[in-house]
Amino acid sequence: MSAAAGIDDVRSAARRLAGIAVETPLLRHPDLDAAVGGTVLLKLENLQTTGSFKIRGAYNLMSRLTPQQAEAGIVAWSSGNHAQGVAAAGAMLGIRTAVVMPEDAPKAKIARTRRFGGEAILYDRYTGDREVIAKALAAERGAETVPSYDHPHIIAGQGTVGLELMRQAAEMSLVPDQVLIPCSGGGLTAGCAIAIKDASPLTGVHPVEPAGFDDTARSLLSGRREINASSSRSICDALQVATPGNLTFELNRHLLGDGLVVTDAEVRAAMRFAFLNLKLVVEPGGAAALAALLSGKLETRGKITAAIVSGGNVDTELFAEIQAG
Amino acid sequence: MSAAAGIDDVRSAARRLAGIAVETPLLRHPDLDAAVGGTVLLKLENLQTTGSFKIRGAYNLMSRLTPQQAEAGIVAWSSGNHAQGVAAAGAMLGIRTAVVMPEDAPKAKIARTRRFGGEAILYDRYTGDREVIAKALAAERGAETVPSYDHPHIIAGQGTVGLELMRQAAEMSLVPDQVLIPCSGGGLTAGCAIAIKDASPLTGVHPVEPAGFDDTARSLLSGRREINASSSRSICDALQVATPGNLTFELNRHLLGDGLVVTDAEVRAAMRFAFLNLKLVVEPGGAAALAALLSGKLETRGKITAAIVSGGNVDTELFAEIQAG
Numbered sequence: 001m002s003a004a005a006g007i008d009d010v011r012s013a014a015r016r017l018a019g020i021a022v023e024t025p026l027l028r029h030p031d032l033d034a035a036v037g038g039t040v041l042l043k044l045e046n047l048q049t050t051g052s053f054k055i056r057g058a059y060n061l062m063s064r065l066t067p068q069q070a071e072a073g074i075v076a077w078s079s080g081n082h083a084q085g086v087a088a089a090g091a092m093l094g095i096r097t098a099v100v101m102p103e104d105a106p107k108a109k110i111a112r113t114r115r116f117g118g119e120a121i122l123y124d125r126y127t128g129d130r131e132v133i134a135k136a137l138a139a140e141r142g143a144e145t146v147p148s149y150d151h152p153h154i155i156a157g158q159g160t161v162g163l164e165l166m167r168q169a170a171e172m173s174l175v176p177d178q179v180l181i182p183c184s185g186g187g188l189t190a191g192c193a194i195a196i197k198d199a200s201p202l203t204g205v206h207p208v209e210p211a212g213f214d215d216t217a218r219s220l221l222s223g224r225r226e227i228n229a230s231s232s233r234s235i236c237d238a239l240q241v242a243t244p245g246n247l248t249f250e251l252n253r254h255l256l257g258d259g260l261v262v263t264d265a266e267v268r269a270a271m272r273f274a275f276l277n278l279k280l281v282v283e284p285g286g287a288a289a290l291a292a293l294l295s296g297k298l299e300t301r302g303k304i305t306a307a308i309v310s311g312g313n314v315d316t317e318l319f320a321e322i323q324a325g
Numbered sequence: 326m327s328a329a330a331g332i333d334d335v336r337s338a339a340r341r342l343a344g345i346a347v348e349t350p351l352l353r354h355p356d357l358d359a360a361v362g363g364t365v366l367l368k369l370e371n372l373q374t375t376g377s378f379k380i381r382g383a384y385n386l387m388s389r390l391t392p393q394q395a396e397a398g399i400v401a402w403s404s405g406n407h408a409q410g411v412a413a414a415g416a417m418l419g420i421r422t423a424v425v426m427p428e429d430a431p432k433a434k435i436a437r438t439r440r441f442g443g444e445a446i447l448y449d450r451y452t453g454d455r456e457v458i459a460k461a462l463a464a465e466r467g468a469e470t471v472p473s474y475d476h477p478h479i480i481a482g483q484g485t486v487g488l489e490l491m492r493q494a495a496e497m498s499l500v501p502d503q504v505l506i507p508c509s510g511g512g513l514t515a516g517c518a519i520a521i522k523d524a525s526p527l528t529g530v531h532p533v534e535p536a537g538f539d540d541t542a543r544s545l546l547s548g549r550r551e552i553n554a555s556s557s558r559s560i561c562d563a564l565q566v567a568t569p570g571n572l573t574f575e576l577n578r579h580l581l582g583d584g585l586v587v588t589d590a591e592v593r594a595a596m597r598f599a600f601l602n603l604k605l606v607v608e609p610g611g612a613a614a615l616a617a618l619l620s621g622k623l624e625t626r627g628k629i630t631a632a633i634v635s636g637g638n639v640d641t642e643l644f645a646e647i648q649a650g
Binding site: 022025027028029030044046047049051098108187275276277279280281282312315317319320323324 | 337341346352353354355356369371372374376600601602603604605606607637640641644645648649
């Protein structure tokens, strides 16, 4: 197994994030239990600072930069949630941040990145390559880059979600039989899988991806990093990568059970359920695991199933359209 | 002081509600702390079963009915949240429920009351008297009534919110300097004030009411139960009573600090803050205490202030309109 990140790295990240990241609630709600015929625990990372879990990895990495690196500022690329995490961590640490973002990213994500003091540089998602643009800019500025998933400190930081989840479940005297995690590049999934398997080796960990972006599910089956069709489209703006990360997949291939795939319609239904029954604002990508649960993608009857709600940054107009059905 | 309800009654209610009511999160979020320049703790009763705190009092009372009373069913009157609490408690306890509701109550509240198995009987808020209608119906059926605030078991049940809040704050090593509570008839306020003052006699407890329905604020000043103008209108459908309860005011007059009053515009702004920053769905009345906080109705700088978000049952259309600003 890769030594990209291990449980000690996740624990170290947790110490660094104490007082920085919100210890988000692990919610048990009877409407959820009733809907799936089992016990459900929902980890509410939409209530996290910046509206998603991304502050955890970004702060963990950026707080470890040398003074010289911090002085030069950092460059990142992101569809929006990592951008906010990076910008907010930069504001906390006094590090100048620039983020390359797709011009069709949710307006709220771009606006909030700027509000946290980040420089947002927009590009066309379907013609440009954000990583190329970002790396050229970093070279020009002599700045470090902060990747959104494929880095040991990012993986370890996101893994603190899983560490908290298992501890909070234990405080309720519960051990999840399975945990569902929205998956894009695989950083949250890999980090959480490390922490979950350390606490409970028999707990199944399942990545959940949108249809058309099921690269991790297919890669887990084939054993090599599969690539999505470039024509794919999804309502889940936060879960659109071309292929799993290198480091993240090396971890995930050993740690994960089968990948689950959800449609846009299932994601929309989950967002309506969250609004009507749970009173939570969940963004499309953040609702993927909840959507898998509610649409019966795996057996939940009589089981204890945890699911991560990974973010809540959705534009007002899209949210209203989805709620109107 | 009235012996309507005391701390032992609140503790007894908490034992009865274990495993029935959700132990809702007490959220600390940096965006809130930053907004008020102090420490904020938000008690999320919008995440409660039925979308508001009302299940607590309803279940506490209804679970104490004799078998004969339970067999005859119960009748209640409510603008919507108490209706859902009563209907859900009835479903849990196998008690038939009927609730008299204003015909202009949020559609979601009426629909959800019926979904929980409650019989919803609609009337005109501005010409009919729901209490008279409900009591006539109860007499006709030989059924007990379940008042929405002015009853010792209701007050004690709602007080479990305050009991949880103070315990959860203590687990964070915090003691609130002040607690803000959305106030209508005063049941939640009175019950919570009992629990808060028991845990920390120096903590200030402030009711928050919508402009035009500030009967408790004015009654606290005059020392007698003041009556609101019948022409009053407010976006807070859940916080519209004519005058404080008899039992609740007898408690509240001894336990509360000054009452705070918020405008519709301040409530709308708080609902937008909750959506954009906290990713929470809050109904107008449920946002009253948050609105008082965010609009600076009392000194929060350097203090620890807790606020109760009492409900999240808002119609999709109104929510979208408010978010669109």
